[in-house]
Amino acid sequence: MPSVTRQPFRTAVLVLVWGWLLFLVLAPNLLVVGASVMTRDPGTFIALPLNLDAYRQLFDPLYLEVFLHSLYMAAMTTLVCLLVGYPFAWALSKLGKQRQLLLIFLLIVPFWTNSLVRTYALKMLLATNGLINSALMSLGWIDEPIQMLYTEGAVIIGLVYLLLPFMILPLYSVFDDLRQELLMASHDLGAGRLATFIHVIVPLTLPGVLAGVMLVLLPAMGLFFVPDILGGSRNLLVGNVIKNQFLDARNWPFGAAASIVLTITMAILMLAHRLSKQRLGEGGAG
Amino acid sequence: MKKTLLSLSNLSKQFDGKNVLDSLNLDIYDGEFITLLGPSGCGKTTLLRLMAGFEHPDAGTITLAGQDLTGTPPEHRPLNTVFQHYALFPHMSVFDNVAYGLKMEKRPKEEIRERVDEALAMVQLQDFKGRKPHQLSGGQQQRVAIARAVVKRPRLLLLDEPLSALDYKLRRTMQGELKRLQRELGITFVFVTHDQEEALSMSDRVVVLKDGEVQQLGTPREVYERPANLFTARFVGETNFFPGEVESIHDSAITVDVFGLKRTLRRPDFPVRPGQPLHVLLRPEDIRVLDPADAQGVAGKIIERNYKGSTLDSVIQLEDGSEVLASEFFDEDDPAFDYRLGEPVKVSWVDGWEWLLPEEADESVHEDALTDA
Amino acid sequence: MTRWLPRVYLVLVYLMLYVPIGVLVVFSFNDSRSGYTWGGLSLRWYQSLFHNNAMVEAMWNSLWLALSAATVSTIIGALTALALHRYRFRAKKVLNGMLFVVMMSPEIVLAISLLALFLLVGIQLGYLSLLLAHVTFCLPFVVITVMARLSGFDESLPEAARDLGASDFTMTRTVLIPVIMPALLAGWLLGFTLSLDDVVVSTFVSGPSYEILPLRIYSMVRVGLKPEVNALGTLLLVFSLVMLMLSQWILIRSKR
Numbered sequence: 001m002p003s004v005t006r007q008p009f010r011t012a013v014l015v016l017v018w019g020w021l022l023f024l025v026l027a028p029n030l031l032v033v034g035a036s037v038m039t040r041d042p043g044t045f046i047a048l049p050l051n052l053d054a055y056r057q058l059f060d061p062l063y064l065e066v067f068l069h070s071l072y073m074a075a076m077t078t079l080v081c082l083l084v085g086y087p088f089a090w091a092l093s094k095l096g097k098q099r100q101l102l103l104i105f106l107l108i109v110p111f112w113t114n115s116l117v118r119t120y121a122l123k124m125l126l127a128t129n130g131l132i133n134s135a136l137m138s139l140g141w142i143d144e145p146i147q148m149l150y151t152e153g154a155v156i157i158g159l160v161y162l163l164l165p166f167m168i169l170p171l172y173s174v175f176d177d178l179r180q181e182l183l184m185a186s187h188d189l190g191a192g193r194l195a196t197f198i199h200v201i202v203p204l205t206l207p208g209v210l211a212g213v214m215l216v217l218l219p220a221m222g223l224f225f226v227p228d229i230l231g232g233s234r235n236l237l238v239g240n241v242i243k244n245q246f247l248d249a250r251n252w253p254f255g256a257a258a259s260i261v262l263t264i265t266m267a268i269l270m271l272a273h274r275l276s277k278q279r280l281g282e283g284g285a286g
Numbered sequence: 287m288k289k290t291l292l293s294l295s296n297l298s299k300q301f302d303g304k305n306v307l308d309s310l311n312l313d314i315y316d317g318e319f320i321t322l323l324g325p326s327g328c329g330k331t332t333l334l335r336l337m338a339g340f341e342h343p344d345a346g347t348i349t350l351a352g353q354d355l356t357g358t359p360p361e362h363r364p365l366n367t368v369f370q371h372y373a374l375f376p377h378m379s380v381f382d383n384v385a386y387g388l389k390m391e392k393r394p395k396e397e398i399r400e401r402v403d404e405a406l407a408m409v410q411l412q413d414f415k416g417r418k419p420h421q422l423s424g425g426q427q428q429r430v431a432i433a434r435a436v437v438k439r440p441r442l443l444l445l446d447e448p449l450s451a452l453d454y455k456l457r458r459t460m461q462g463e464l465k466r467l468q469r470e471l472g473i474t475f476v477f478v479t480h481d482q483e484e485a486l487s488m489s490d491r492v493v494v495l496k497d498g499e500v501q502q503l504g505t506p507r508e509v510y511e512r513p514a515n516l517f518t519a520r521f522v523g524e525t526n527f528f529p530g531e532v533e534s535i536h537d538s539a540i541t542v543d544v545f546g547l548k549r550t551l552r553r554p555d556f557p558v559r560p561g562q563p564l565h566v567l568l569r570p571e572d573i574r575v576l577d578p579a580d581a582q583g584v585a586g587k588i589i590e591r592n593y594k595g596s597t598l599d600s601v602i603q604l605e606d607g608s609e610v611l612a613s614e615f616f617d618e619d620d621p622a623f624d625y626r627l628g629e630p631v632k633v634s635w636v637d638g639w640e641w642l643l644p645e646e647a648d649e650s651v652h653e654d655a656l657t658d659a
Numbered sequence: 660m661t662r663w664l665p666r667v668y669l670v671l672v673y674l675m676l677y678v679p680i681g682v683l684v685v686f687s688f689n690d691s692r693s694g695y696t697w698g699g700l701s702l703r704w705y706q707s708l709f710h711n712n713a714m715v716e717a718m719w720n721s722l723w724l725a726l727s728a729a730t731v732s733t734i735i736g737a738l739t740a741l742a743l744h745r746y747r748f749r750a751k752k753v754l755n756g757m758l759f760v761v762m763m764s765p766e767i768v769l770a771i772s773l774l775a776l777f778l779l780v781g782i783q784l785g786y787l788s789l790l791l792a793h794v795t796f797c798l799p800f801v802v803i804t805v806m807a808r809l810s811g812f813d814e815s816l817p818e819a820a821r822d823l824g825a826s827d828f829t830m831t832r833t834v835l836i837p838v839i840m841p842a843l844l845a846g847w848l849l850g851f852t853l854s855l856d857d858v859v860v861s862t863f864v865s866g867p868s869y870e871i872l873p874l875r876i877y878s879m880v881r882v883g884l885k886p887e888v889n890a891l892g893t894l895l896l897v898f899s900l901v902m903l904m905l906s907q908w909i910l911i912r913s914k915r
Contacts (some may be wrong), residue, residue, distance in 0.1 A: 018754070020794075032771060034744055088668065091665035106673060112902065114876070114895045114896075121892065224860065225858055225877060246774060259772075270763065
């Protein structure tokens with residue numbers, strides 16, 4: 001079967017793939033960028049006069065406070081994930097290969113289970129008359145229940161609970177790649193445990209740290225259902241603001257501007273990640 | 287007498303209940319180039335790691351110039367390692383890699399720069415200071431690894447199969463360079479390899495190891511020409527083993543029956559009695575291939591011939607089916623010097639070039655050890 | 660001490676991850692109305708779940724959506740992976756980059772961009788909008804899974820097939836598809852699970868005509884505790900576990 005026409009199958013595949021991505025990825029994103037510089041309109045959502053009002057509105061003290069609070073909670077979430085995940089990934093990478101595979105499997109099970117349901121499960125534990133409070137009271141450690149639900153802490157716990165595997169997996173991958181020989185070389189050259197950690201382990205695991213931060217920090221600003229379930233009305237995420245603006249207040253330019261801020265944050269993190277990999281001579285230009 | 291620098295006594299190490307080193311003793315002299323040679327799994331790398339401090343012995347002591355090092359962590363031992371895969375820090379430049387050890391000693395900046403420059407000049411890499419390891423070739427990475435280790439001026443340099451990742455030609459060059467460096471620096475080198483040719487050509491002394499035990503310790507020449515046992519004979523170089531039987535014993539000679547030939551050979555160091563079977567060892571280059579009409583020698587026929595450039599290697603099958611490897615230099619007077627396959631010949635050797643070894647109880651075990659390697 | 664300390668730590672973290680799930684499962688069999696006290700073993704919440712018509716309908720809707728989204732994204736994703744692997748074309752990097760951006764960007768950004776598109780183009784919010792959105796966010800995961808499989812196989816196989824006279828299409832059907840089959844199955848299962856669990860994107864692009872399970876759960880758990888959610892969560896958990904084990908089994912088996 002000599003192909004006379006120039007690979008019609010190839011053309012069909014490329015048209016389908018490009019069509020899909022252009023229509024459902026590129027076009028919508030351009031639309032959001034466009035919307036962010038337009039004017040709010042109750043009927044058609046956006047109208048013409050181009051302006052930067054939406055971006056200006058981001059600096060409105062009312063929203064700025066929400067954003068900063070969200071950023072703070074996301075940063076805390078990321079920090080906790082890093083502090084928990086770093087030693088975890090390290091310890092994991094030191095186990096036998098077979099056991100590592102099993103434990104990694106156990107780590108991705110939650111990723112495959114409904115995050116709403118898991119957030120709800122957390123609520124059962126944290127509620128005022130929930131299991132943790134009842135357990136502590138029956139042990140006699142506390143006299144009256146601690147308010148855990150609907151606090152900033154609850155939101156952070158919920159985000160950590162959902163996002164921890166996303167921090168651990170990239171960290172595990174860099175620890176798994178960390179050659180034992182390099183640590184031995186460091187000791188051999190006169191470095192103790194602390195010096196080896198600072199000069200060798202930390203720089204070599206940095207790409208994993210940044211990848212983990214990227215995978216945790218951004219969702220930690222967007223997962224609006226976590227504060228909805230655990231946080232009450234005072235602990236909102238950027239995600240809640242975007243959702244409210246788009247679905248309730250119908251202020252598209254403002255919601256779009258907020259989401260662009262998220263995207264820019266993502267771009268910066270991705271750039272940092274790539275640079276850190278290039279420093280190790282892995283990333284290259286690709 | 288030479289001064290002992292590092293002394294290992296009664297070192298034992300087990301992994302998962304298996305003896306890797308069994309009560310090993312070894313004295314390493316100051317300034318020598320000593321090679322640990324053996325098949326994989328013989329314990330040579332473990333021995334090196336014990337010296338470096340990455341492993342701790344189950345029993346025994348390590349002393350360096352009289353100072354007990356057994357419990358000292360690697361960072362406090364005055365010796366350095368060149369790792370098999372170099373173990374260069376990928377995130378640091380060549381300069382920072384070499385400077386690492388000096389920074390750990392908290393040397394002044396000026397001194398660090400001078401000593402790093404000096405070390406890099408020694409390995410001809412002064413122009414590569416700013417590069418990252420991944421921008422270097424294998425041979426250059428190797429040099430950085432060496433510079434990084436010697437810049438600390440260790441008493442002893444441990445090299446763990448440092449040339450195994452290089453191609454043949456580069457390996458030969460680096461062998462020469464390592465010898466030169468060792469001479470210039472006057473540092474004791476402990477070199478690990480499984481390549482017997484490398485071991486013979488580079489070392490002052492060779493330690494042949496098997497199953498965590500020293501099989502032989504001696505100069506390359508001793509190890510090659512006077513192997514202590516069958517294992518060493520088989521592992522170091524090619525060897526023909528002829529079965530012999532002691533006929534009669536004289537003051538400094540014995541008469542041995544080899545394939546029906548009565549040869550009078552030098553009396554060996556081990557005790558012999560008439561009727562005792564023993565091995566007559568002959569290196570391929572000691573074998574003489576003679577005309578079939580020759581009165582001396584064992585009859586056989588050529589079954590394989592390989593032209594090797596400077597030598598002609600041939601395999602001769604004897605009448606009892608055993609095969610003999612012969613390696614002959616070209617005879618300049620006879621340009622047509624060659625054999626046909628199947629050509630009948632006789633093989634012999636010059637008396638005194640053979641080496642005698644007694645039969646060993648577990649000879650089959652040696653064969654296994656070799657095939658594993 | 661240095662030996663057991665890391666292990667104790669690992670165990671603690673796993674406890675943290677699994678205790679809430681365990682509590683959920685245990686309490687799904689709780690007879691008590693209150694979410695906090697144990698009232699004996701019972702299946703009443705499972706029963707009430709299946710007697711709730713709206714709930715059952717949402718389940719079917721979700722299942723159908725996940726099935727179709729997984730299938731469509733597997734087909735398109737596999738073709739994309741094949742194109743990226745086999746063909747040289749301009750802007751290959753751009754295509755790769757777009758997939759990467761979809762995977763990395765916060766779900767909420769994808770959600771609002773799709774909502775804006777659907778509303779402006781005039782696509783009714785319902786099954787179609789959900790399908791398009793779900794396929795889009797599943798796509799990169801399928802592509803990665805298939806690419807990983809393709810990168811590990813002998814480059815000369817397609818060439819051998821072409822050399823023996825197969826057309827591009829025939830070669831793809833007879834050589835490439837069988838080779839990437841395990842990855843297709845694993846990618847499908849991943850897409851199915853992602854679709855079934857998605858809350859963020861669905862919140863934006865679904866309409867009242869087509870209610871799906873995660874959104875129903877969302878509206879239930881926003882206020883107070885609903886014991887039915889325990890039962891539903893347990894069912895979803897078991898379902899996801901089966902899917903995950905299936906996909907791991909397929910991937911591991913294919914490596915032999």
